[in-house]
Amino acid sequence: MKMSRLFLSLLISMSCIGRAEAQVTFQSLLREMADRSVLAKFPQSGYRSLQSSSYNRASVVKDSAGWFADSDGTGFIRKEENNGHEEWVVMEHTGPGAITRMWAPYFYYGGLDDLEGPEVSIYLDGDPHPVISENYFKLITGRGSFPVPLAQRTARAGDSYLPIPFAKSCRITFNKKPFYHIISYRAYPQGTNVVSFDMDQLHLNMHVIDDIAQSLYSSFTKDKGVAVHRSGLLSAGKEISLDVRKAGAIQEFTIDLDPVQVKEHPELLRSLVLQISFDGKQTVWAPVGDFFGSSDALHPFQTFTRSVNALGQLRCTWVMPFRSSFYFTLQNLGNTSIHIKDLSIKYSDWLWDERSMYFHTNWRSDELLAGDTFKDWNFIDIHGKGVIVGDQLTVLNPDDGWWGEGDEKIYIDEDRDKKFPSHFGTGTEDYYGWAGGEVPGKDDVFSHPFLANIEVGSATPVRRGAKGFNICTRVRALDAIPFSKRLVFDMEASPGTQIRNAWNFLDYSAMIFWYGRPGTVDNRPPLPEQALKPVITLAQIDSLSNAVKAVLDK
Secondary structure (H helix, E strand, O other): OHHHHHHHHHHHHHHHHHHOOOOEOHHHHHHHHOOHHHHHEOOOOOOEEEEEEOOOOOOOOOOOOOOOOOOOOOOOOEEEEEOOEEEEEEEEEEOOEEEEEEEEEOOEOOEOOOOOOOEEEEEEOOOOOOOEEEEHHHHHOOOOOOOOOOEEEOOOEEEEOOOEEEOOEEEEEEOOOOOOOEEEEEEOOOOOOEOOOOHHHHHHOHHHHHHHHHHHOOOOOOOOOEEEEEEEEEOOOOEEEEEEOOOEEEEEEEEEEOHHHHHHOOOHHHHEEEEEEEOOEEEEEEEHHHHOOOOOOOOOEEOOOEEEOOOOEEEEOOOEEEOOOEEEEEEEOOOOOEEEEEEEEEEEOOOOOOOEOEEEEEEEEEEEEEOOOOEEEEEEEEEOOEEEEEEEEEEEEOOOOOOOOOOEEEEEOOHHHHOOOOEEOOOHHHHOOOOOOOOOEHHHOEEOOOEEEEEOOOOOOOOEOOOEEEEEEEEOOOOOEEEOOEEEEEEEEOOOHHHOOOOOEEEEEEEEEEEEOOOOEEOOOOOHHHHHOOOOOHHHHHHHHHHHHHHHHO
């Protein structure tokens, strides 16, 4: 009897160990960052994605006078004294968590002639001595303790993705008045086993950082998988498809187009539509060009999950699980036959479980908004359970000046009831990882694993100017946003001060990339009629603008 009880006790203990969640460490977060398959499963840890930023504190209540306030570079939590010095608190959290991203322009209040900036101090677990204390601009641009590529420059800004886990609490301060800043972090449930960061862990894990850097900058997956192919001339009104009837996950797909044909007929990028169904339910519907940041022309870029090159190869490496089948279709809605040089899909085994999710893509098509209209322009409204993993904004601007003062506002679960978002940003360019300081231009085009300024001012013949198409995209890894009931993602439609008249129009369109558990629904249905329309042009916007001016001048 005693032996039986002992054996039973051992079984219970082993069962508890099997159910215990893995320890969260600096190294585990690094590994997770470069593992695309992690995003396809709802987080077992149940973390919340939160954000601290310098948004204008006049923005308190939706539809109030301050809701669309600019000047988002002075907000902070409070001032305090630490070790005999005055410091400004810009982020604080009690409980286990992890910093996942830090962004700021690398210039200070004096503009591009003032590059010194504040010293940042990061205090963990109530320790009065900071684990990190150094110049903030150097830290987030890869010139300080954080190594490239996890901290690097973009366009007049720095972005750090080096994770900083903490077991009990975190507080981040500046020793000077805060300027524009955004800090993203995870809040883990109480009791989560988190090992706090220290600089020794950074030194000991440089080999891991080297390993993941190779993965982050690769446009191919390491998974060997099984590849299936189709090719040929896709006639007007026809489609080509590939399907598999077994459990698995798409690891990578490539659409190889003829770049000469696309240059001659850029409208094909809108009328060629990508559709994917998993287990009998369609979750992906988007024009191929818009899906790949190329609604008006092929724009070469490369992130961790999508890439386009000048050869006409468009590749996606988001992992897409399915329980029993997938059906992948390219449909030609236009009047011109399209040469598909190769459609390649690589898939591998996947064990579907209660955390597995379907990949979703939604397209919000063109909407013209006047410059005197301020609104929260909705990317998507999702009901159910899932994770946001990326998005893309395309703006057609008829002016050489600035177009994107708007802040992101992301409501997670009960945020909508509280009428205030968990993520309240500081400007469109800030959300996409770069910064103002001067009129944007061709020099601001960049591609990094989690950020890309795909196109800036396609119609501007000189180096500086934002006239034409402006396309920004963001990929989320450690800063992915889980939701259990609902997620609402808005971006303020708020142009620069010089184009805020009734006759100043901007054209907006967007893509959103996310995973959802079965049964999750959204407010963005397929839009075949819009995909058949030609991409809007600057001439059309100018015509509308002149018509409005004529009416107002009477």
